[in-house]
Amino acid sequence: MGLAGFRTEMARDGNEALVVIPSLKPVLVWLDFSMPGGDGIAICGVLHRAGFRIPVVMLTGIIDEDTIQRALDTGAMDCIKKPPDWMSLGDRLRFTLQAGRAAQGAPSETP
Numbered sequence: 791m792g793l794a795g796f797r798t799e800m801a802r803d804g805n806e807a808l809v810v811i812p813s814l815k816p817v818l819v820w821l822d823f824s825m826p827g828g829d830g831i832a833i834c835g836v837l838h839r840a841g842f843r844i845p846v847v848m849l850t851g852i853i854d855e856d857t858i859q860r861a862l863d864t865g866a867m868d869c870i871k872k873p874p875d876w877m878s879l880g881d882r883l884r885f886t887l888q889a890g891r892a893a894q895g896a897p898s899e900t901p
Contacts, residue, residue, distance in 0.1 A: 795880060804828025808836060816844060818887050821866075823850035823857070831864050838865035845890030847883060849874065 799814055801807035804827035811819060819837070821830030828836075834846045848861040853871040861869050867886050870879070 796883065802826075804830075804833045807833055811837060811844070812840075812842070818883060818890070819844050819846045820883070821846060821848055823848050823852075823861070823869075830866075831860055834861070834866050835864040843890075843893075845886050847886055 796818075799810065799816070801810050804825055806827065807819075807821070808828070819834075821833055823830045830848050830850075834848070837844065837846070846866045847868045847870060848866045849870050849872055850857055850861075851872045853869060858869050867890060868882065870882065
């Protein structure tokens with residue numbers, strides 16, 4: 791991710807993510823659909839119910855209508871299939887970041 795121009799921080803599992811995300815105040819969160827300590831859908835839902843309006847991108851091994859709808863229903867802005875296309879990932883994350891800022895009425899700067 792650093793190669794795409796993003797500074798990254800990583801959590802070992804969903805429980806750690808719920809602790810570090812509020813303290814780090816990231817501009818974008820990338821969650822795996824299935825991870826230990828709470829799946830990405832659950833983590834995304836907890837963050838949004840707690841009032842965090844951070845753009846969330848879900849990484850999943852299965853892209854189907856139900857998976858995408860579940861992610862969007864909990865507040866994710868995009869779903870990316872594993873393995874991601876590393877060539878276009880930076881652009882896709884920048885677009886998601888800009889869309890998230892626009893939704894919040896903030897300037898659309900990129901990192």
